[in-house]
Amino acid sequence: MGLAAETVNLGRVFRNRGSVVQALENVNLRIETGQIYGLLGPNGAGKTTLVKILTTLLLPTTGEAYVYGYNVAKEASKIRPLINLVSGADTPGYGLITVRENLWFYSMLYGLDKETARERINRLIEEVGLKDVENELLRNLSTGYRQRMNLARGLVNEPSVLFLDEPTIGLDAVSARKIRKLIKDWVKGDSGRTVILTSHYMAEVEEMCARVAVLNKGRVVAEGTPAELRSLVAGKTVAVMEVWLPTDADRVLDMLEAAYKTHDPATNIYRIRVVVNNWDETANIVEHITSRGGKVLSLVKAMPSFEDVYVKLVGGGEVVSEFEA
Amino acid sequence: MFTSNWWEAVKLFQNLRHNLKAVYARTYVRVRSQFREPEWVLTESVIPLLIVFAAATLYRVSGSEQLAGFAVLGGAMMAFWDNVLWLMASQFYWEKESGNLDLYIIAPVSKMSILLGMSLGSIINTSIRALLIFLLAAFVLRVPVNIADPLAVFLVFTLTLTALYGLGMLMSSLYMLYGRGAYQLNDILSEPIYLLSGLYFPTIGRYSPFPAIVQFLVSLIPLTFGIDGLRRTIILGQGVEQIMLHIYVLLALTVALIPLAWRVLIFMENLGRREGRLSLRWM
Amino acid sequence: MDVKKLVRALWSSAWVGWEVESNWTEPFIFIGLQVIRPLASTLLFPLLYLVGMNFTGQAVDPIYLSYIFVGTAFFTPYIFAAETGGTIVSQDRERYGVMKSIYITTSSLSIYFLGRFLAIAGISLFSTLSSFAAAYALIVWGIGYSMPLVLENLLDVFLALGAMYIGSFAFFYILPSINLLTNKLQWSLTYYFLGLLYLLGDIIFPVQSLSPLAEPLAYILPTNQALNTLRNALGLPTPHNTAAAYLASIFWAALGYFVFKRAVGRARAKGLLDKIGWW
Numbered sequence: 001m002g003l004a005a006e007t008v009n010l011g012r013v014f015r016n017r018g019s020v021v022q023a024l025e026n027v028n029l030r031i032e033t034g035q036i037y038g039l040l041g042p043n044g045a046g047k048t049t050l051v052k053i054l055t056t057l058l059l060p061t062t063g064e065a066y067v068y069g070y071n072v073a074k075e076a077s078k079i080r081p082l083i084n085l086v087s088g089a090d091t092p093g094y095g096l097i098t099v100r101e102n103l104w105f106y107s108m109l110y111g112l113d114k115e116t117a118r119e120r121i122n123r124l125i126e127e128v129g130l131k132d133v134e135n136e137l138l139r140n141l142s143t144g145y146r147q148r149m150n151l152a153r154g155l156v157n158e159p160s161v162l163f164l165d166e167p168t169i170g171l172d173a174v175s176a177r178k179i180r181k182l183i184k185d186w187v188k189g190d191s192g193r194t195v196i197l198t199s200h201y202m203a204e205v206e207e208m209c210a211r212v213a214v215l216n217k218g219r220v221v222a223e224g225t226p227a228e229l230r231s232l233v234a235g236k237t238v239a240v241m242e243v244w245l246p247t248d249a250d251r252v253l254d255m256l257e258a259a260y261k262t263h264d265p266a267t268n269i270y271r272i273r274v275v276v277n278n279w280d281e282t283a284n285i286v287e288h289i290t291s292r293g294g295k296v297l298s299l300v301k302a303m304p305s306f307e308d309v310y311v312k313l314v315g316g317g318e319v320v321s322e323f324e325a
Numbered sequence: 326m327f328t329s330n331w332w333e334a335v336k337l338f339q340n341l342r343h344n345l346k347a348v349y350a351r352t353y354v355r356v357r358s359q360f361r362e363p364e365w366v367l368t369e370s371v372i373p374l375l376i377v378f379a380a381a382t383l384y385r386v387s388g389s390e391q392l393a394g395f396a397v398l399g400g401a402m403m404a405f406w407d408n409v410l411w412l413m414a415s416q417f418y419w420e421k422e423s424g425n426l427d428l429y430i431i432a433p434v435s436k437m438s439i440l441l442g443m444s445l446g447s448i449i450n451t452s453i454r455a456l457l458i459f460l461l462a463a464f465v466l467r468v469p470v471n472i473a474d475p476l477a478v479f480l481v482f483t484l485t486l487t488a489l490y491g492l493g494m495l496m497s498s499l500y501m502l503y504g505r506g507a508y509q510l511n512d513i514l515s516e517p518i519y520l521l522s523g524l525y526f527p528t529i530g531r532y533s534p535f536p537a538i539v540q541f542l543v544s545l546i547p548l549t550f551g552i553d554g555l556r557r558t559i560i561l562g563q564g565v566e567q568i569m570l571h572i573y574v575l576l577a578l579t580v581a582l583i584p585l586a587w588r589v590l591i592f593m594e595n596l597g598r599r600e601g602r603l604s605l606r607w608m
Numbered sequence: 609m610d611v612k613k614l615v616r617a618l619w620s621s622a623w624v625g626w627e628v629e630s631n632w633t634e635p636f637i638f639i640g641l642q643v644i645r646p647l648a649s650t651l652l653f654p655l656l657y658l659v660g661m662n663f664t665g666q667a668v669d670p671i672y673l674s675y676i677f678v679g680t681a682f683f684t685p686y687i688f689a690a691e692t693g694g695t696i697v698s699q700d701r702e703r704y705g706v707m708k709s710i711y712i713t714t715s716s717l718s719i720y721f722l723g724r725f726l727a728i729a730g731i732s733l734f735s736t737l738s739s740f741a742a743a744y745a746l747i748v749w750g751i752g753y754s755m756p757l758v759l760e761n762l763l764d765v766f767l768a769l770g771a772m773y774i775g776s777f778a779f780f781y782i783l784p785s786i787n788l789l790t791n792k793l794q795w796s797l798t799y800y801f802l803g804l805l806y807l808l809g810d811i812i813f814p815v816q817s818l819s820p821l822a823e824p825l826a827y828i829l830p831t832n833q834a835l836n837t838l839r840n841a842l843g844l845p846t847p848h849n850t851a852a853a854y855l856a857s858i859f860w861a862a863l864g865y866f867v868f869k870r871a872v873g874r875a876r877a878k879g880l881l882d883k884i885g886w887w
Contacts, residue, residue, distance in 0.1 A: 049601075055427075057427055057598065058603070077433065080432060081433040084431070085427060085431055087427070089424075090423065090427070091423055092424040092427075092428055093423070093425070094358060096357070097357050105354050106432075108347055108349065109350065109433075111343030111434070368796065371796075375800070375803025375804060375806065379803070379811075380653070382812075382813055382818060383656060383660075383812050386817045387661060387666075387672065389661065506634075509637050509640070510637075513637070513645055515645075516645050519652060520648040520655070521648075526656045526660065527659060527663075532663050534659055534751055
């Protein structure tokens with residue numbers, strides 16, 4: 001298998017009114033064709049910046065990036081016919097024309113001939129589940145349908161590499177599941193197809209991706225298959241605790257490395273997960289909490305999940321959204 | 326050698342055809358969108374009409390009602406200027422907000438084709454509106470139309486639009502990286518251009534209230550010579566011979582503005598990619 | 609309502625208004641929007657009149673030139689109120705999504721709008737006076753036409769300005785009331801309003817010149833007598849009625865406030881206070 005994308009010591013700096021942000025630093029990735037490749041990381045990790053560079057929207061500051069061997073900085077015109085981008089945060093298209101007309105419009109930007117465009121749009125409308133709304137004006141569509149239309153648009157040129165930037169963001173569980181299935185089916189349809197997916201949702205990445213790169217503060221902190229990444233917490237245990245804490249709770253929890261929490265402000269009860277090397281360590285954690293005025297309401301032993309890997313890699317203290325698979 | 330040239334020619338032809346498809350598609354989107362809500366053609370004609378009626382009444386009240394036609398033409402052409410400002414110059418701002426701009430950038434097509442399609446669609450849509458404004462205002466105000474040379478009218482009108490939309494493409498390219506600032510710049514530009522370009526009274530030539538230097542500067546706005554030429558050919562009954570200067574100026578502006586827009590578009594796209602401002606919103 | 613809380617809410621709304629409208633941190637935009645644009649509006653019709661007179665070979669009437677000049681210069685506060693009033697709903701409800709948050713505070717949308725209006729009133733006064741001075745200088749000293757304007761009665765000037773700002777307050781409440789209930793007009797409503805006033809509001813000609821039947825409008829609309837009072841206070845022989853100026857402006861302001869309260873109530877009932885997108 002060849003490489004769909006590759007980055008060599010890639011870096012990107014943003015400068016704005018005196019402030020300097022290192023969005024990517026020394027990123028080295030080799031993404032092979034025929035797979036779904038995940039880019040995982042918290043907000044500001046550099047995932048979208050990386051996608052923008054690979055889709056020719058942004059130039060690197062240092063290093064190099066290639067898509068199908070073409071340099072993104074020097075050979076953008078050779079890359080563009082091979083790729084497409086679907087961003088979950090965007091709602092591209094024109095509100096006063098129909099779904100079918102929007103798809104036709106984008107197909108023309110890729111120079112498809114009339115027959116090919118018609119055949120492909122018909123097929124995509126069927127596959128993506130837009131049949132009911134194909135003649136609806138785009139502005140009348142619900143968020144779920146808009147995302148499907150966006151995905152169909154991204155497939156209209158049959159790209160070799162499809163970039164998906166948070167494709168299920170803001171979608172309900174059922175719509176998100178449909179979108180994930182469509183993506184998986186699309187990749188399976190041809191061995192030359194590659195998807196590069198960014199997501200906040202660990203379970204989404206774990207379920208869909210053959211390989212994953214975890215980014216944090218612009219750097220790749222881990223790379224491998226989900227199973228390889230999971231091995232980072234192999235042999236460890238997770239203590240799942242419900243804890244009541246007094247008002248300065250954050251400081252108490254911040255001292256527990258790799259903990260993340262949900263918080264009910266009404267009761268000031270936190271639900272935390274802490275990865276421990278062995279179960280005996282939980283006694284120290286309980287002591288840590290109670291000595292600072294807190295109460296441990298429950299304590300349950302659990303197996304480490306992919307989310308624990310993520311928290312271990314990018315640090316604790318963050319509320320992590322989950323999705324219903 | 327021959328094969329290589331032949332292959333280049335085929336590639337060039339394919340590229341041209343691809344870009345023409347994009348032009349057509351972008352034109353289609355704009356025209357189709359307008360006709361999905363045709364009532365807008367009428368309602369958006371009301372605003373220029375009200376100003377035209379006010380200006381024509383002022384001419385009448387002051388005893389120069391024979392100039393009401395100037396205001397009528399101004400009202401019709403105001404539709405084009407508003408369109409250039411709000412649906413050409415700041416169009417990439419809207420496209421950026423919805424995420425379309427990213428898709429235009431990554432599409433394997435010249436961004437100039439997108440701009441050209443936007444312009445053609447705008448010209449078709451706005452011509453309908455401008456004609457409606459002109460006919461309604463001319464009918465209500467009983468403006469005497471005195472066309473002695475239809476070719477002269479056609480030439481001036483066509484060249485005005487090519488130069489004006491050339492300016493629109495240039496502004497669109499310049500605005501590509503800017504957000505709210507571009508929007509505000511439009512706000513700032515709208516009324517001064519109404520004033521300086523002579524929408525309602527001549528601002529170049531013998532009757533201009535402005536000094537020569539201002540007249541020279543305002544003649545760089547295609548609207549100025551365009552409206553003056555239309556005024557001369559539609560209201561004052563002049564022919565091609567009397568408006569040769571207008572034709573030359575508009576031609577020169579067209580020839581300068583469209584290639585300049587192209588260059589600026591490429592420059593701004595590269596600048597945007599370098600600085601990361603192409604898809605940066607809420608600026 | 610607690611007066612202190614009310615003043616605080618009003619002050620913070622006015623501050624937000626100033627921040628949003630002034631762009632004072634970007635001097636080019638500030639000068640462009642608050643000085644150059646009103647100056648162009650102020651000059652448009654006086655110059656149209658001058659060119660018309662020259663083109664037809666007639667003598668310029670300095671009184672009528674001054675009539676047009678004062679009308680267009682002091683129409684600026686109404687323009688500012690109508691432009692901001694006409695876009696505030698689309699900005700706050702649809703673009704920034706803050707209207708719902710303001711509505712559910714212990715203050716009210718009326719107070720918020722009043723604060724925003726005060727900011728606009730302050731900015732428009734600056735714009736009006738600066739464009740008045742600049743346009744006067746351009747016409748009188750730049751182009752060389754006389755305009756016999758003298759400050760005859762300062763009290764009348766203040767009275768006229770008072771009536772104008774009460775009238776512009778009305779616009780500031782009426783336009784958002786309509787936009788609260790429909791989002792179809794948010795780009796055009798302001799300009800329908802202003803276009804109608806250019807025709808009927810004694811801005812550039814007395815409304816009676818359209819038709820003698822239109823004369824009652826000179827006492828019904830808020831702009832006519834307010835502008836005529838000002839013209840008179842500046843030494844022009846314009847028939848005016850200061851009491852009518854106040855009556856009309858107060859009537860419109862009260863109507864505006866009432867309509868606004870009703871519109872907010874109806875918007876709430878119909879679920880439109882946080883409605884975005886196409887509807």
